[in-house]
Amino acid sequence: xxxxxxxxxxxxxxxxxxxxxxxxxxxxxxxxxxxxxxxxxxxxxxxxxxxxxxxxxxxxxxxxxxxxxxxxxxxxxxxxxxxxxxxxxxxxxxxxxxxxxxxxxxxxxxxxxxxxxxxxxxxxxxxxxxxxxxxxxxxxxxxxxxxxxxxxxxxxxxxxxxxxxxxxxxxxxxxxxxxxxxxxxxxxxxxxxxxxxxxxxxxxxxxxxxxxxxxxxxxxxxxxxxxxxxxxxxxxxxxxxxxxxxxxxxxxxxxxxxxxxxxxxxxxxxxxxxxxxxxxxxxxxxxxxxxxxxxxxxxxxxxxxxxxxxxxxxxxxxxxxxxxxxxxxxxxxxxxxxxxxxxxxxxxxxxxxxxxxxxxxxxxxxxxxxxxxxxxxxxxxxxxxxxxxxxxxxxxxxxxxxxxxxxxxxxxxxxxxxxxxxxxxxxxxxxxxxxxxxxxxxxxxxxxxxxxxxxxxxxxxxxxxxxxxxxxxxxxxxxxxxxxxxxxxxxxxxxxxxxxxxxxxxxxxxxxxxxxxxxxxxxxxxxxxxxxxxxxxxxxxxxxxxxxxxxxxxxxxxxxxxxxxxxxxxxxxxxxxxxxxxxxxxxxxxxxxxxxxxxxxxxxxxxxxxxxxxxxxxxxxxxxxxxxxxxxxxxxxxxxxxxxx
Numbered sequence: 303x304x305x306x307x308x309x310x311x312x313x314x315x316x317x318x319x320x321x322x323x324x325x326x327x328x329x330x331x332x333x334x335x336x337x338x339x340x341x342x343x344x345x346x347x348x349x350x351x352x353x354x355x356x357x358x359x360x361x362x363x364x365x366x367x368x369x370x371x372x373x374x375x376x377x378x379x380x381x382x383x384x385x386x387x388x389x390x391x392x393x394x395x396x397x398x399x400x401x402x403x404x405x406x407x408x409x410x411x412x413x414x415x416x417x418x419x420x421x422x423x424x425x426x427x428x429x430x431x432x433x434x435x436x437x438x439x440x441x442x443x444x445x446x447x448x449x450x451x452x453x454x455x456x457x458x459x460x461x462x463x464x465x466x467x468x469x470x471x472x473x474x475x476x477x478x479x480x481x482x483x484x485x486x487x488x489x490x491x492x493x494x495x496x497x498x499x500x501x502x503x504x505x506x507x508x509x510x511x512x513x514x515x516x517x518x519x520x521x522x523x524x525x526x527x528x529x530x531x532x533x534x535x536x537x538x539x540x541x542x543x544x545x546x547x548x549x550x551x552x553x554x555x556x557x558x559x560x561x562x563x564x565x566x567x568x569x570x571x572x573x574x575x576x577x578x579x580x581x582x583x584x585x586x587x588x589x590x591x592x593x594x595x596x597x598x599x600x601x602x603x604x605x606x607x608x609x610x611x612x613x614x615x616x617x618x619x620x621x622x623x624x625x626x627x628x629x630x631x632x633x634x635x636x637x638x639x640x641x642x643x644x645x646x647x648x649x650x651x652x653x654x655x656x657x658x659x660x661x662x663x664x665x666x667x668x669x670x671x672x673x674x675x676x677x678x679x680x681x682x683x684x685x686x687x688x689x690x691x692x693x694x695x696x697x698x699x700x701x702x703x704x705x706x707x708x709x710x711x712x713x714x715x716x717x718x719x720x721x722x723x724x725x726x727x728x729x730x731x732x733x734x735x736x737x738x739x740x741x742x743x744x745x746x747x748x749x750x751x752x753x754x755x756x757x758x759x760x761x762x763x764x765x766x767x768x769x770x771x772x773x774x775x776x777x778x779x780x781x782x783x784x785x786x787x788x789x790x791x792x793x794x795x796x797x798x799x800x801x802x803x804x805x806x807x808x809x810x811x812x813x814x815x816x817x818x819x820x821x822x823x824x825x826x827x828x829x830x831x832x833x834x835x836x837x838x839x840x841x842x843x844x845x846x847x848x849x850x851x852x853x854x855x856x857x858x859x860x861x862x863x864x865x866x867x868x869x870x871x872x873x874x875x876x877x878x879x880x881x882x883x884x885x886x887x888x889x890x891x892x893x894x895x896x897x898x899x900x901x902x903x904x905x906x907x908x909x910x911x912x913x914x915x916x917x918x919x920x921x922x923x924x925x926x927x928x929x930x931x932x933x934x935x936x937x938x939x940x941x942x943x944x945x946x947x
Contacts, residue, residue: 378556379654381622452487460484514689516662521923523690532925534637540678548674551667553615557660559667560614562626564602570595572623573614580653588711589817592827596790597815600779601947602628602648605770608675611644613668615660624652627664629672633766634681634944635759636926640766644672644680646922647946669922680922683946685915692921693763693929693942695896697913698905700882701728703891710819712828712891728909732887734880742795742809747773748850749806750797750837756844757837759856761899761943762929763919775835776811793834796884798877810836810877812885812893813947831885833878833895834945840873841900842866859900859939860930867938871903878904897932898942919944 455463460480467474467483512518514525521537523529550559563569577593602612611629616622629644646668651660672680704724707713715724742750751772758764767775781791791814798808811834819826839845843856862870885893895901895910896917905912919929919942932940 378617378619381617381624381652381654452484452492455484455487517689522688522920523925525689527690529690529692529925529928532927534639534926535924536678537923537925538678540676541673543674543676546673547670551663551670553663556618557615557624558618560616560623561610562612562614562623563609564598564612565609567595569623570598573598573626576623576626576650576652577648581650588819588821589828590820592816592818594790594792596779596781597792600774600792602630604630604632604774605768606631608671610671611668613664613671615664624655625660625664626650627668629668629680631675631677632681632771634679634763635766636763636921636924641679641924642677644668644677644922645946646680646682679924681944681946682920682922684918684920687918688920690920691918691928692926693919693931693940694933695898695917695919695931695940695942696933697915697917698895698897698901698910699913700893700895700908700910701891702730702882702886702893704728706891707828710822710826710828712819730879730882730886732883734883736798736808736876736880738799738801738807739796739880740799742776742797742811744773744777746797746799746806747777750776750795750809752847752850753806753809753837753839753844754835756847756854756856757841758835758943760841760843760859760862762858762941763926764943776809779813794884794888796881808836808838808840808873808877810834810881812881814890815947829889829891831888831890831893833881833893833901836874836877836899838870838873838877841870859941867903870900874900874904875907878908882908896942896945898940898945900939902932902935902937902939 457480460483463483464474464478464480467478518524523532523537553559562573564573574593574595577591581591581593607630613627613629614623615625617624626648627646627650628648629646632643632645633640634643635641646665649661649664651658651664669680672678701707701713701724704713704721708715708721708724715721747769751767751769754772755767758767765771776793776795779792780794781788783789793811793813795809795811797806799805800807812831813834814829814831816827816829819828837844839847842862843854847854882893893910895905897905916933919931929941930937930939931942
């Protein structure tokens with residue numbers, strides 16, 4: 303789950319959405335939090351490719367969906383990786399979070415008349431404007447107009463929007479009318495479907511089930527069926543082993559399947575090169591994920607991994623690796639049922655072979671291979687709204703190095719603000735405060751594993767991790783000690799040990815996934831950290847776990863009392879405050895997080911900025927009722943406890 307933030311000045315669309323309240327028809331629908339800062343960006347940032355199969359949300363630009371691919375025409379392109387991409391190369395959004403909101407209190411300077419300001423406001427949200435323009439290749443309507451009506455806001459909501467717009471642009475004070483704001487909402491098509499992620503601005507990118515030519519053939523919940531009334535469980539029965547094809551999916555004669563052996567340094571480098579040159583860029587190709595060999599070692603080789611599920615496509619004549627998809631096994635609990643599943647990730651097709659029908663072939667082939675192992679369910683994520691999400695989370699971002707982010711174009715200084723104010727706003731202390739805080743060691747494994755299992759058991763969907771899996775996720779990516787320095791470290795894990803007793807009361811972790819600023823004259827990295835698994839005895843289900851010899855009753859997070867939630871919130875703020883200090887001291891420029899787990903209890907308090915990007919969670923061949931994603935303030939939290947890299 304997907305992976306970086308791109309910050310922008312205040313957005314009029316963000317102001318309107320911040321005061322929008324749409325009745326929720328399902329648990330994964332969203333409404334904006336009226337108490338949040340109203341300076342969200344509307345532009346989308348890069349996200350990692352995944353099993354969304356080259357589908358992208360309205361704001362991603364020239365990206366083909368799996369249903370729009372034309373098919374391979376038998377004409378092999380020149381696969382030079384040195385050639386600059388002529389268009390954004392994002393395959394499918396995942397974990398590169400979009401631009402978060404800027405710091406509060408930055409007012410816009412006065413400029414122009416009401417007429418020019420109103421005109422600019424309308425132009426920003428008008429069809430055909432660059433900020434909202436889409437292309438036919440992205441699977442969206444090419445029309446520049448829309449008949450989509452916006453939501454109807456109450457007078458109080460319209461007044462709140464006008465007040466916020468006047469605060470950000472003082473020359474509008476007393477001159478805007480409710481009708482002006484409602485007209486802009488109608489013009490932009492800000493309706494319930496837009497807020498739920500089912501369509502883009504002006505109604506673009508709306509698809510029914512029949513339009514999803516690939517996904518309509520797969521065992522996934524249909525868009526035209528209500529998940530509220532779903533019968534939980536597999537959508538199709540397991541296929542008898544003798545009926546599963548033993549031969550790979552047929553490819554064009556110019557290509558061959560390849561089992562990518564990650565234990566071979568040469569093949570590991572091939573995956574690295576493919577990802578480096580073709581994986582994820584933001585829409586204007588300013589940033590690209592900078593994966594490392596150590597990252598792939600950690601992410602793709604957990605305990606029990608199957609080498610056969612690291613699937614590649616090569617050019618038959620040259621052997622060049624031009625496409626890749628991975629699957630790793632995991633035990634996934636969905637409410638009260640635990641299934642052996644496949645986590646699908648790292649789908650990448652060479653940018654010169656996009657829209658050539660390789661993506662559905664990759665998905666079908668890795669599915670066939672997992673079926674041979676008796677696994678018939680999978681989990682995957684996407685920024686796009688596909689058939690049909692089980693949950694939806696939102697990205698948040700904590701700026702740690704304003705100077706670096708501004709220099710690289712990763713963020714900008716809000717109007718009428720200064721770098722000094724930005725630095726002061728995001729400054730963190732230099733020393734941690736928690737007594738007993740230290741790096742996790744192998745001797746802590748049993749306690750930490752028990753704590754994480756109990757903590758995750760509170761959520762509606764979460765991995766069921768054995769000790770060896772916890773060890774891999776939290777310790778295997780620590781790198782190697784070379785001359786007193788840690789080399790190749792991917793993940794950092796810290797515990798809080800109770801003085802005098804040796805009891806581990808808390809644990810938190812984060813991992814590193816930097817991006818290269820491609821438009822800098824010299825190679826410059828934006829060092830991004832991503833909040834990973836954490837747990838604390840401050841929640842009632844984890845307060846007394848004993849030695850693990852007896853089962854402990856677990857209370858679902860939704861059933862915890864207000865007092866229990868407040869106690870948990872206080873402790874999480876203390877933990878993640880120290881996490882911010884550690885990430886800053888380690889040289890990270892930004893800490894990214896989603897609204898999963900109990901993150902909504904501390905994101906706003908710790909100055910994480912709300913992003914405009916969302917991550918949808920999908921289950922393959924399994925139906926379940928929607929799970930809260932922590933987006934709505936009224937949700938009080940999230941039922942999602944699984945984190946995909």
